[in-house]
Amino acid sequence: MVIEVRFFASLRRYTPADPSGIISVDVPDALSVEELLNQLEVNPAHVKNILRNGRESKLADHLADGDRVELFPANGIL
Numbered sequence: 251m252v253i254e255v256r257f258f259a260s261l262r263r264y265t266p267a268d269p270s271g272i273i274s275v276d277v278p279d280a281l282s283v284e285e286l287l288n289q290l291e292v293n294p295a296h297v298k299n300i301l302r303n304g305r306e307s308k309l310a311d312h313l314a315d316g317d318r319v320e321l322f323p324a325n326g327i328l
Contacts, residue, residue: 251315252276255290260323264292283319284309298324 257264257271265271277286283302287294287309299322300307313319 251279251281251313253286253313253315253317253319255286256318256320258320258322261292261296261321264290277313279315280312282309283307283311283313286313286319287321292321296324297321 253275255273255275257273262269262271265273275286275290277289281289283300284294287297294309300309301320301322302311302313303318304320307319
């Protein structure tokens with residue numbers, strides 16, 4: 251399944267090849283948000299807020315094909 255991941259502010263460092271901070275990722279079905287972060291090598295401690303399709307999401311929530319995940323940094327992380 252393919253999902254879109256949007257990295258905001260300091261989290262854009264995780265997408266050096268795309269300075270817009272927006273990437274499309276092909277991931278296994280029923281992947282959790284936490285598993286997605288692990289796959290993308292994003293430290294969950296650097297993420298304060300997660301939105302899935304515009305709604306607050308938790309690390310344990312499972313993703314579906316076509317989801318849009320937005321990641322916002324924790325305060326004080328540069």
